Amino acid sequence: MREKVLAILKGVKGDVDYEKATKLIDDGILDSFDIISIVSDLNDEFDIDIMPDELEPENFNTLDAIVALVQSLQ
């Protein structure tokens, strides 16, 4: 699943080292448009419903956090 999430992230914004980045949101690497694209891709790929209240920096700052969010919703 981690690979699938990574592929989605790369698809939305390619030139980022997602394995190393720890502040994807806090450092403004991903903007709100990117987040919406990522969320809609994640929703389709994993058949989940990410809610607005889950769109908080702590859920999107790292690849691990995003994976954990997806897992918690499955």
Added chain:
Amino acid sequence: MSIVSLKFVAFAAILVAAYFLAPKRWQWKILLAASAVFYALNGIQSILFIAITIATQYCLGLALEKKNEAMAAEIEEKKPDARQKKEIRSRYSSSKKKYVVISLAVNFGLFLFLKYFDKAIGKANAWFGLGLKPLGILVPLGLSYYTFKAVGYVIDVYRGRIHAQKNIGKLALFVSYFPALVQGPIDRYEDVTGELFAEHEFDYRRFCFGMQRMLWGYMKKMIVAERAAVIIDMVQTGFAAQGYEGFTIFVAMALTWVRTYADFSGGMDIVIGFSEIFGIPMTENFRQPFFSKSMSEFWQRWHITLGAWMRTYVFYPLSLSSAFNKFGKACRKKIGDKYGKVIAPTIASFITFFLVGMWHGIGRAYLPNSLYNAALVASATLLEDVYANIKKRLHLRENSKAYRVFQSVRTFFLLIGSNCLILTKTPDMVGLIKAMFQRWNPWVFFDRSLYSLGLDQRNFFLLLWGIVIILFVDVLHERGIRIREAIARQNIIVRWAIYYGALFALIIFGMYGPDYDASSFVYEHF
């Protein structure tokens, strides 16, 4: 009471003494009392309105908390699987939603009423000759800041992100904490309340840091912003009579952003520094905005707390709503993934920018301005390929310093464009913008005519030096250098030389005095 006044300095000194001399368990109550006094001094009738907001949000918060507890108990008891859990959640959330609707209706109803009722009556009278009497409403201090904070609080309880505050006094302090009432920041409950209600020892280092930051804020406001304001006013009010054209007007336009930044971020430095003395960190509102590479980045660095509020409570919920979701999917199907997926968020972003515009004030200029901003933000994604192509053809290296500078300057020009749009709300100002474009007169930079715009040569250079210093400090911050810590590492002589230098600069070059009325902050009126 303006925070740029000796009265405020005295008020602040008494408060700091009271806060640290009183028993620690009184500390938050002292801040609440000080906020009430500060508020009363700025218009005692306004206390009624902020009290309505506090009482409403207090009750709604508790009601939502009860529902959250019931939901948690049901989940605990039934041990449901993921699908059942979702079903329980959605059942509760539809019954919880009505509290959020009440919160929005009461608070934004009050907000619109207080801000626009008298204006609407004035308009109705002008259009239809009705002769209605306006109510003479005095817009409460910090109305839009505390309203947004309070509304965010209830939504966060609704989402189960925070627990409702059971002590109404503490909630009242969160909503009315006076340093944030002048012009924000729009703090989020979870970010500040830990320290706001905590007990604090006096800390000399924190005290020095807070004082330094306040001093820096006063310097930005009184040395730079007030001087820039002189030129802006002179050009805007006198351009027709004085025949200002071309670059003279352009200088005033560019200074408008300089002034707003020095004024707004200076005000933030004052209140955040002041709050730091108590040990209560407030949310930062600026992150070197003029180094933004794009408009989208600018809105993440300028008035950060308003942007974050809009993103969290408007843009995301709207973009993820089922209507937008369906629309987005249809777009992707029709015109392909790449462009299709940008259309729905673009519309959501337009609506968000429009609300940001309304937050500033209702006027016809805000519709084109929100379109302008949303279009610029969306164009970065939509025209990605085109830009990449241009860069390739021109052999531009994205990581080169020159290109980064070009991007920042480009953003600044786009901001001036946005300024022009806002100014067109007054018919006179259309003339101003025309006059700016109809003449090419670069010689104004050399023939001393810029010294005739209200600031003589000495004052004009002071303004320029002020701008250079602000930029220099921003460069240091951008490179991650912590200036106050660097100062703290110096020996005592250097340290005090810096303090005295700053203080004397403020006393000598600050614009104030018995016959000078320091203008209020630009963002105080929102």
